[in-house]
Amino acid sequence: MAEPTMRALLRRRDLGLRLVSEEDALPADALDRPLRWVHSSDLADPTPFLSEDLALLTTGTQFDGLDGADGYTGYVQRLSGRGVLGLGFGTEVHRSGIPDELVSACAASGMPLFEVPYRTPFIAVARAHSEAIAAEAYARRSWALDTQRALALAALRPRGLDATLAELGRRLGVWAGMFDATGALQSSHPQEAIAPEVLALLGDRVIDVLTRGLEAGQSLAIGAHPFMLFTVGRGGQLRGVIALAIDALDPEARTVVTSVIAMAGLALEQSEQLARSRRRLHTQLLSSLQTDDPALARRVLGSIPPAPVVVAVAADAPVGPLSDWWERLRAEGGAASFVAESPEGVVMCVSADDEGLLDQAAERFGIRIGISEPESYSAFSRAHSQALAALRQESSGAYRYADTVGASILSALATDEARLVAESRLAPLRDHDTSTGADLERSLRTWLEHDARAEPAAAALGVHRHTLRSRIAQAGALLAMDLSTFPARAEAWTLLQTARD
Numbered sequence: 001m002a003e004p005t006m007r008a009l010l011r012r013r014d015l016g017l018r019l020v021s022e023e024d025a026l027p028a029d030a031l032d033r034p035l036r037w038v039h040s041s042d043l044a045d046p047t048p049f050l051s052e053d054l055a056l057l058t059t060g061t062q063f064d065g066l067d068g069a070d071g072y073t074g075y076v077q078r079l080s081g082r083g084v085l086g087l088g089f090g091t092e093v094h095r096s097g098i099p100d101e102l103v104s105a106c107a108a109s110g111m112p113l114f115e116v117p118y119r120t121p122f123i124a125v126a127r128a129h130s131e132a133i134a135a136e137a138y139a140r141r142s143w144a145l146d147t148q149r150a151l152a153l154a155a156l157r158p159r160g161l162d163a164t165l166a167e168l169g170r171r172l173g174v175w176a177g178m179f180d181a182t183g184a185l186q187s188s189h190p191q192e193a194i195a196p197e198v199l200a201l202l203g204d205r206v207i208d209v210l211t212r213g214l215e216a217g218q219s220l221a222i223g224a225h226p227f228m229l230f231t232v233g234r235g236g237q238l239r240g241v242i243a244l245a246i247d248a249l250d251p252e253a254r255t256v257v258t259s260v261i262a263m264a265g266l267a268l269e270q271s272e273q274l275a276r277s278r279r280r281l282h283t284q285l286l287s288s289l290q291t292d293d294p295a296l297a298r299r300v301l302g303s304i305p306p307a308p309v310v311v312a313v314a315a316d317a318p319v320g321p322l323s324d325w326w327e328r329l330r331a332e333g334g335a336a337s338f339v340a341e342s343p344e345g346v347v348m349c350v351s352a353d354d355e356g357l358l359d360q361a362a363e364r365f366g367i368r369i370g371i372s373e374p375e376s377y378s379a380f381s382r383a384h385s386q387a388l389a390a391l392r393q394e395s396s397g398a399y400r401y402a403d404t405v406g407a408s409i410l411s412a413l414a415t416d417e418a419r420l421v422a423e424s425r426l427a428p429l430r431d432h433d434t435s436t437g438a439d440l441e442r443s444l445r446t447w448l449e450h451d452a453r454a455e456p457a458a459a460a461l462g463v464h465r466h467t468l469r470s471r472i473a474q475a476g477a478l479l480a481m482d483l484s485t486f487p488a489r490a491e492a493w494t495l496l497q498t499a500r501d
Contacts, residue, residue: 004132006055006086006112007031009038012128017088018099018115020106027110028085033085038126052083055129057122059093060102069101076105085453087111087330090126094119144252147171149259161267164241168260172253172420175245177262181238181378182321183207184328194245198222205229206241213295219247230257232264239268244402279323282340286347289338290384297338305336305351308374311389314465317346325361344388349380369398422499428478440478441496443471448493452483465473 017496040057089098106113168187169176177188183206226247264308288296303404326337335354352374362369370391372383387402450457458465476483
């Protein structure tokens with residue numbers, strides 16, 4: 001039903017109202033703005049008693065004694081400044097016809113001026129408009145109820161969330177889209193209504209809303225496209241965003257959207273429960289794969305990524321969104337994957353041909369990922385160990401085990417536990433240096449760097465070779481090592497390389 005406007009009021013044949021202003025000379029929307037009320041007054045300045053967006057009716061008694069057009073101009077300008085949308089003049093009540101000065105003043109201000117004939121009481125005009133407001137409110141409530149029923153039926157169809165979203169877009173007459181918790185567009189209706197570049201910018205705004213954990217509706221504009229965003233879920237459990245290509249909603253439409261948000265939240269909660277069950281199953285199957293036997297996983301899941309595969313471990317990764325991302329890739333005909341939780345992090349297994357997707361995952365989620373070399377399932381446990389070794393590297397993003405092959409074996413063994421042991425073993429030597437000001441640790445390191453040869457090591461330190469030999473003997477005594485033997489020298493070198501400076 002059309003909104004109650006000045007044009008709708010003028011079209012009421014039972015009132016006999018006549019537009020005096022030339023419509024072509026009025027502002028484009030002068031007759032089509034929503035009209036909130038109709039009021040009557042013969043005061044010379046009724047504006048203190050008026051609200052915005054109403055039509056004012058008058059019989060013109062306030063114009064008695066006016067000399068010239070200035071009084072009419074000031075009167076109309078006061079009404080226009082207060083937000084009055086139109087002026088109705090009741091003829092044949094106090095005077096015959098409408099003063100020409102009033103017609104000119106209204107034309108100059110762009111104020112619609114209409115005649116109310118003698119046979120039409122002002123109260124009839126006000127009542128007709130109030131009935132139109134009531135009829136519109138009833139129509140909107142009826143629309144909301146009918147839309148609620150249609151949405152409930154849509155929710156019962158296959159892919160109920162998509163069907164509900166499509167029905168919402170049709171009922172509102174706008175584009176509607178659903179973004180998941182990762183900020184990816186899951187579905188939209190109509191699909192081609194929004195340009196890809198606008199959708200990309202909208203996706204960035206959605207990710208910002210999800211990252212900040214906002215719950216309220218957001219209004220924004222991307223170029224000439226207005227949007228409203230509504231989060232699904234609460235607080236730290238935001239599960240997605242519903243976007244509508246609209247700049248505002250009336251109360252009835254907002255109620256409808258709120259019901260869709262509730263239905264979407266329930267549907268996504270059920271999906272999340274299924275996803276958690278799937279992740280628990282995958283975690284149990286991971287134990288089977290680590291025995292280098294894929295038979296159980298293949299029998300339970302039906303299919304697993306084709307060999308050769310790479311195994312990856314992600315540290316501090318959001319397992320839910322990460323699993324959903326891989327699942328969406330699979331549903332779109334992309335890579336098959338196996339994702340499971342483990343004490344070390346999120347374990348991912350993909351075909352070696354899809355290894356590049358792990359780099360995308362690291363960038364998209366801002367996480368560290370260690371990646372194995374391609375292996376068969378009979379070497380899954382080795383691949384998993386390689387991924388963990390790569391993950392221990394102090395590197396951001398995706399780091400491959402192959403990149404560590406050229407590194408020293410000592411750096412691979414330099415775990416926190418190994419550093420603790422090394423620092424404990426070197427403690428007597430370091431305590432001695434601290435208390436006496438000696439330089440035994442640096443002397444030992446320099447001597448070992450010069451293959452335990454006294455002459456070049458002493459020269460590098462700037463001391464006599466006999467001084468160096470004395471220091472090495474003292475260091476060996478403090479460390480309880482016979483540094484004349486190769487095993488002791490190898491152990492000392494390992495301690496010095498592993499311990500923190």
